Amino acid sequence: xxxxxxxxxxxxxxxxxxxxxxxxxxxxxxxxxxxxxxxxxxxxxxxxxxxxxxxxxxxxxxxxxxxxxxxxxxxxxxxxxxxxxxxxxxxxxxxxxxxxxxxxxxxxxxxxxxxxxxx
Amino acid sequence: xxxxxxxxxxxxxxxxxxxxxxxxxxxxxxxxxxxxxxxxxxxxxxxxxxxxxxxxxxxxxxxxxxxxxxxxxxxxxxxxxxxxxxxxxxxxxxxxxxxxxxxxxxxxxxxxxxxxxxxxxxxxxxxxxxxxxxxxxxxxxxxxxxxxxxxxxxxxxxxxxxxxxxxxxxxxxxxxxxxxxxxxxxxxxxxxxxxxxxxxxxxxxxxxxxxxxxxxxxxxxxxxxxxxxxxxxxx
Ligand code: SF4
Ligand code: SF4
Ligand code: FES
Numbered sequence: 452x453x454x455x456x457x458x459x460x461x462x463x464x465x466x467x468x469x470x471x472x473x474x475x476x477x478x479x480x481x482x483x484x485x486x487x488x489x490x491x492x493x494x495x496x497x498x499x500x501x502x503x504x505x506x507x508x509x510x511x512x513x514x515x516x517x518x519x520x521x522x523x524x525x526x527x528x529x530x531x532x533x534x535x536x537x538x539x540x541x542x543x544x545x546x547x548x549x550x551x552x553x554x555x556x557x558x559x560x561x562x563x564x565x566x567x568x569x570x
Numbered sequence: 571x572x573x574x575x576x577x578x579x580x581x582x583x584x585x586x587x588x589x590x591x592x593x594x595x596x597x598x599x600x601x602x603x604x605x606x607x608x609x610x611x612x613x614x615x616x617x618x619x620x621x622x623x624x625x626x627x628x629x630x631x632x633x634x635x636x637x638x639x640x641x642x643x644x645x646x647x648x649x650x651x652x653x654x655x656x657x658x659x660x661x662x663x664x665x666x667x668x669x670x671x672x673x674x675x676x677x678x679x680x681x682x683x684x685x686x687x688x689x690x691x692x693x694x695x696x697x698x699x700x701x702x703x704x705x706x707x708x709x710x711x712x713x714x715x716x717x718x719x720x721x722x723x724x725x726x727x728x729x730x731x732x733x734x735x736x737x738x739x740x741x742x743x744x745x746x747x748x749x750x751x752x753x754x755x756x757x758x759x760x761x762x763x764x765x766x767x768x769x770x771x772x773x774x775x776x777x778x779x780x781x782x783x784x785x786x787x788x789x790x791x792x793x794x795x796x797x798x799x800x801x802x803x804x805x
Contacts, residue, residue: 453732453735455766455767455768459764459765460765462765462766462767463764463765463766463767463768463769463770463771463800464765464771464797464800464801464804466767466771467771467797468801527772530732531728531731531732532731534731534732534733536731536732537731556615558583
């Protein structure tokens with residue numbers, strides 16, 4: 452059976468709120484990056500930008516938001532389509548397997564992002 | 571002659587469902603879809619099975635999928651649904667088929683039951699009746715009119731995937747009907763039961779429900795109000 456145990460917060464309201472807040476942060480971050488790139492940047496300017504603390508915090512926030520946002524989104528997709536109801540017992544196996552894979556990749560991405568940003 | 575194609579399935583005999591074609595003489599009249607079904611059952615094949623009762627959009631028993639869109643057969647005129655002289659009638663999607671156009675509504679009713687669709691008030695009962703101001707009564711407009719035809723919930727993808735966990739548009743509209751009622755005192759308990767990730771929050775605002783409701787109701791708006799109440803409660 453599909454349960455809420457593996458959802459991010461187990462509360463529909465918190466998940467929903469987190470999804471919205473992280474969406475705004477991601478929009479701001481990628482909007483900012485896009486704006487900078489569109490202006491054309493040199494390597495020196497780029498690394499100077501990322502050397503500033505506020506930019507590091509901003510980028511880290513974006514990385515964490517991405518992880519939370521992706522988890523909630525993927526959890527929704529998996530619990531919609533990969534279920535016992537739709538595909539029998541193998542639905543559960545597939546769903547749990549992909550959930551593990553997703554969480555593992557997200558943790559790796561976040562650690563990797565921290566390493567890049569705080570180098 | 572109108573070309574009609576009807577979903578046929580008798581689980582006791584048929585290995586799988588099939589579509590059966592009929593030709594119906596409408597006499598050039600703009601009949602309702604239910605009239606066409608009656609003509610077929612009366613004149614061509616008595617085994618065609620469907621539910622109907624009031625034949626005037628009140629009882630909610632003849633919800634079917636008409637040319638791809640859910641609606642009540644009795645109040646859907648051919649002029650509104652037929653394209654290229656073809657009429658395709660299938661059972662409401664997502665629910666188990668009992669026979670032909672008759673679906674098993676148990677899952678739908680179980681969700682309705684979950685929202686405890688009756689007035690709850692723990693204050694002493696007054697001598698005659700509980701009064702409600704005209705303004706408070708107005709808040710129930712657009713909610714109480716639901717006839718539980720299931721056209722909305724069975725057009726909602728979120729309900730197709732999780733009919734056992736997501737309450738669905740019909741149940742949630744009724745849930746809000748009692749949340750919004752000034753005479754109901756169980757608001758807190760009602761909201762507490764809706765906070766999990768499935769009951770309300772599986773709604774992604776696709777609005778299929780609004781698109782099909784034969785009573786012109788707006789479950790998406792009601793769901794938005796519930797979400798607002800949950801937010802307020804948490805704040
Ligand atoms: S909200 Fe509309 S479509 Fe849904 S069950 Fe009620 S009357 Fe039918
Ligand atoms: S708005 Fe919500 S309840 Fe209505 S069809 Fe879409 S997901 Fe379902
Ligand atoms: S027969 Fe009653 S609503 Fe159509």
